[in-house]
Amino acid sequence: xxxKKYVTxxxxxxxxxxxxxxxxxxxxxxxVLIKMAEAIKKRSMExxxxxxxxxxxxxxxxxxxxxxxxxxxxxxxxxxxxxxLTEVTQLPDPVGEIVHMWQRPNGMTVxxxxxxxxxxxIIYESRPNVTADATSLxxxxxxxxxxxxxxEAIHSNKAIAEILRDVARTEGIDEGAITFIxxxxxxxxxEMLKLEGTIDLVIPRGGEGLIRTVTENSxxxxxxxxxxxxxVFVDRDADLIMAEEICFNAKVQRPGTCNAMExxxxxxxxxEGFLPKMLKKFEDAGVQxxxxxxxxxxxxxxxxxxxxDYYREYLDLILNVxxxxxxxxxMEHIAKYGSAHSDAIVTMNYDRAMRxxxxxxxxxxxxxxxxxxxxxxxxxxxAEIGISTDKIHARGPMGLEELTCTKFIVLGxxxxxx
Amino acid sequence: xxxKKYVTxxxxxxxxxxxxxxxxxxxxxxxVLIKMAEAIKKRSMExxxxxxxxxxxxxxxxxxxxxxxxxxxxxxxxxxxxxxLTEVTQLPDPVGEIVHMWQRPNGMTVxxxxxxxxxxxIIYESRPNVTADATSLxxxxxxxxxxxxxxEAIHSNKAIAEILRDVARTEGIDEGAITFIxxxxxxxxxEMLKLEGTIDLVIPRGGEGLIRTVTENSxxxxxxxxxxxxxVFVDRDADLIMAEEICFNAKVQRPGTCNAMExxxxxxxxxEGFLPKMLKKFEDAGVQxxxxxxxxxxxxxxxxxxxxDYYREYLDLILNVxxxxxxxxxMEHIAKYGSAHSDAIVTMNYDRAMRxxxxxxxxxxxxxxxxxxxxxxxxxxxAEIGISTDKIHARGPMGLEELTCTKFIVLGxxxxxx
Numbered sequence: 158x159x160x161k162k163y164v165t166x167x168x169x170x171x172x173x174x175x176x177x178x179x180x181x182x183x184x185x186x187x188x189v190l191i192k193m194a195e196a197i198k199k200r201s202m203e204x205x206x207x208x209x210x211x212x213x214x215x216x217x218x219x220x221x222x223x224x225x226x227x228x229x230x231x232x233x234x235x236x237x238x239x240x241x242l243t244e245v246t247q248l249p250d251p252v253g254e255i256v257h258m259w260q261r262p263n264g265m266t267v268x269x270x271x272x273x274x275x276x277x278x279i280i281y282e283s284r285p286n287v288t289a290d291a292t293s294l295x296x297x298x299x300x301x302x303x304x305x306x307x308x309e310a311i312h313s314n315k316a317i318a319e320i321l322r323d324v325a326r327t328e329g330i331d332e333g334a335i336t337f338i339x340x341x342x343x344x345x346x347x348e349m350l351k352l353e354g355t356i357d358l359v360i361p362r363g364g365e366g367l368i369r370t371v372t373e374n375s376x377x378x379x380x381x382x383x384x385x386x387x388x389v390f391v392d393r394d395a396d397l398i399m400a401e402e403i404c405f406n407a408k409v410q411r412p413g414t415c416n417a418m419e420x421x422x423x424x425x426x427x428x429e430g431f432l433p434k435m436l437k438k439f440e441d442a443g444v445q446x447x448x449x450x451x452x453x454x455x456x457x458x459x460x461x462x463x464x465x466d467y468y469r470e471y472l473d474l475i476l477n478v479x480x481x482x483x484x485x486x487x488m489e490h491i492a493k494y495g496s497a498h499s500d501a502i503v504t505m506n507y508d509r510a511m512r513x514x515x516x517x518x519x520x521x522x523x524x525x526x527x528x529x530x531x532x533x534x535x536x537x538x539x540a541e542i543g544i545s546t547d548k549i550h551a552r553g554p555m556g557l558e559e560l561t562c563t564k565f566i567v568l569g570x571x572x573x574x575x
Numbered sequence: 576x577x578x579k580k581y582v583t584x585x586x587x588x589x590x591x592x593x594x595x596x597x598x599x600x601x602x603x604x605x606x607v608l609i610k611m612a613e614a615i616k617k618r619s620m621e622x623x624x625x626x627x628x629x630x631x632x633x634x635x636x637x638x639x640x641x642x643x644x645x646x647x648x649x650x651x652x653x654x655x656x657x658x659x660l661t662e663v664t665q666l667p668d669p670v671g672e673i674v675h676m677w678q679r680p681n682g683m684t685v686x687x688x689x690x691x692x693x694x695x696x697i698i699y700e701s702r703p704n705v706t707a708d709a710t711s712l713x714x715x716x717x718x719x720x721x722x723x724x725x726x727e728a729i730h731s732n733k734a735i736a737e738i739l740r741d742v743a744r745t746e747g748i749d750e751g752a753i754t755f756i757x758x759x760x761x762x763x764x765x766e767m768l769k770l771e772g773t774i775d776l777v778i779p780r781g782g783e784g785l786i787r788t789v790t791e792n793s794x795x796x797x798x799x800x801x802x803x804x805x806x807v808f809v810d811r812d813a814d815l816i817m818a819e820e821i822c823f824n825a826k827v828q829r830p831g832t833c834n835a836m837e838x839x840x841x842x843x844x845x846x847e848g849f850l851p852k853m854l855k856k857f858e859d860a861g862v863q864x865x866x867x868x869x870x871x872x873x874x875x876x877x878x879x880x881x882x883x884d885y886y887r888e889y890l891d892l893i894l895n896v897x898x899x900x901x902x903x904x905x906m907e908h909i910a911k912y913g914s915a916h917s918d919a920i921v922t923m924n925y926d927r928a929m930r931x932x933x934x935x936x937x938x939x940x941x942x943x944x945x946x947x948x949x950x951x952x953x954x955x956x957x958a959e960i961g962i963s964t965d966k967i968h969a970r971g972p973m974g975l976e977e978l979t980c981t982k983f984i985v986l987g988x989x990x991x992x993x
Binding site: 176552 | 594679814828933936937942945948954966985992
């Protein structure tokens with residue numbers, strides 16, 4: 158099989174799909190999304206049958222129970238997937254919005270109009286629901302999508318994609334708007350990443366290995382999310398009860414997520430009053446603590462943190478605890494060891510709150526709120542296609558707006574360049 | 576010499592410079608820019624002496640007179656360069672702007688704040704004034720800059736960069752904010768492009784060869800400008816006098832620029848009334864014409880256009896002329912052969928004007944105005960660092976705003992994730 162030709166043809170099909178989709182009105186797109194939701198529910202037996210093949214294969218390969226659970230499509234999960242498609246219809250269509258518009262001295266009116274990006278490739282691992290979620294967001298923003306799911310879910314992903322394509326076709330949308338790479342070869346990804354000019358953007362969703370591979374091989378621009386090494390700094394002027402709640406929520410509410418806290422930084426002047434009770438609360442919740450020497454002076458029984466721990470994304474009930482001299486010291490720690498994902502300060506001091514907001518350079522900087530709130534739904538963007546730790550194009554949760562770009566438009570009446 | 580180490584050290588110096596610069600107020604940055612303008616003028620003898628070395632080298636190498644002219648620094652050009660630095664102080668500082676801010680049901684306020692990108696590498700060719708222009712824009716937007724000019728202007732570029740660094744140092748800005756690669760080896764570029772995480776963005780400014788090299792070798796995100804194959808479509812409902820002026824301006828006013836027209840598309844129903852006079856006017860201005868068969872039916876004496884000509888960026892007094900069936904046909908031509916740079920329609924028909932604006936997917940789409948107006952100054956953005964034909968991050972003229980990104984900020988009072 159000629160993989161290069163296969164992928165190139167698919168991308169050209171997507172290109173044509175993108176042109177057709179760019180002209181669709183919000184009403185047309187919403188109508189297609191609702192029909193897709195209905196079809197997903199109606200054909201759930203088919204999905205479950207295909208999903209069983211993936212699960213049997215995973216079990217045969219001896220994959221962990223947790224991984225197999227992530228893979229499984231149940232009636233409930235299929236309903237949620239359909240629900241997700243319907244929810245996207247509730248979001249405003251970003252396409253065609255005039256971002257702003259102004260008049261020039263020569264009388265011409267200049268503006269910026271929001272338009273689809275074009276063709277977006279999504280490379281993802283594990284959970285099959287991403288097939289539907291990513292498609293719905295790309296489609297609503299007027300983009301064609303090329304889907305490349307993980308090989309462990311290939312039957313499930315393909316079945317979902319086929320249902321979505323069937324609906325597109327019967328609803329008069331060029332089916333190139335949804336294309337699916339159904340060969341498991343890694344070479345297909347590498348070839349796809351060369352198609353600059355045909356594919357406009359690649360979004361890898363998965364582990365660091367996948368993201369590195371994509372970044373290193375791509376001529377197409379990439380929007381990515383590396384790890385989340387997040388901090389909460391408890392300032393000397395913090396409300397200590399609030400600080401305790403925020404730190405606990407940031408670590409314990411769902412430790413396996415990228416916006417969970419990995420290191421708690423505490424101002425030395427309140428460490429003695431704050432730490433003992435806080436650390437006890439963490440321990441009661443099963444958190445394994447790793448402390449700096451000054452933390453150990455208060456609690457000699459806990460493990461000492463190593464420098465390399467400060468760089469780690471535990472994604473688990475493990476927490477580094479460090480006593481710092483002041484906010485300056487905390488911000489230096491965050492700049493050095495953090496991943497510029499989500500960082501919070503707890504303080505009642507106005508001046509330090511404003512300085513922390515301004516000077517910490519992360520995708521979300523929070524005052525008196527849990528890092529766990531850095532999320533598209535929590536921020537009110539509606540659905541999200543991931544959290545970008547890049548600085549180009551999109552930073553933080555990526556919603557529909559981040560799946561568009563703008564073009565300049567000019568309304569003139571004969572203006573020339575002098 | 577260890578080129579990898581040299582470039583890495585330089586980039587780390589820039590990283591530190593970026594952190595210092597991110598904290599600078601608009602007043603501090605403007606003050607530095609004005610001092611830089613003064614220093615450039617005061618030390619013009621020094622600049623001219625260094626520039627002479629480049630010119631002598633270029634003459635020795637037998638470079639064309641046009642190229643040598645582009646290289647030369649005269650008193651007038653030095654004054655203009657200083658003027659450029661001063662003008663940037665007049666532009667509003669984008670850093671710290673809150674793009675928008677909204678309240679969530681749980682009472683927290685979420686917003687987006689504009690922040691510097693960080694470290695920006697500019698790789699450019701020929702004209703030494705880019706050294707000062709690019710630095711002023713990066714600096715005003717709070718970014719450290721790594722400059723890599725063409726080898727033919729290395730003495731001039733280095734002299735300018737040194738003056739700018741001297742001013743930064745005496746004004747208390749970390750001089751890492753302006754770093755300059757002063758070795759001519761191409762390997763320095765290749766090594767620099769690997770420094771993902773230390774350098775945040777690369778902007779290549781120059782020919783297609785340079786841009787390809789950068790794109791193919793870069794792990795760092797790239798903002799680029801490929802060629803400008805621009806069109807004017809004269810609709811059947813055009814004001815033909817306006818059409819004549821716009822087409823003439825788009826081709827002749829400065830043919831060597833990326834936003835000049837390369838192909839004129841004319842609706843068949845007005846071709847006979849419009850073309851003869853228009854083509855005569857072009858010929859009187861020395862434009863070489865290449866016509867489609869239907870153009871040749873009216874003017875059998877001109878050269879026939881070849882299909883590959885439609886893809887070409889002439890940057891010269893050469894023009895393709897094509898008669899099309901209607902706007903649909905024109906838009907298809909633009910989608911197929913154009914470079915999505917600047918495309919215009921001349922029409923008095925409201926419906927077609929609106930459809931052309933919406934459906935043509937170029938960095939600037941103009942109604943009744945010359946393509947030559949697609950420019951940062953003309954659009955009112957102030958200075959520009961180039962015109963992006965990318966769809967990610969920035970599209971069209973890139974001003975100060977495009978040299979920033981945003982971060983999410985949250986003002987809470989104890990909000991947690993439920």
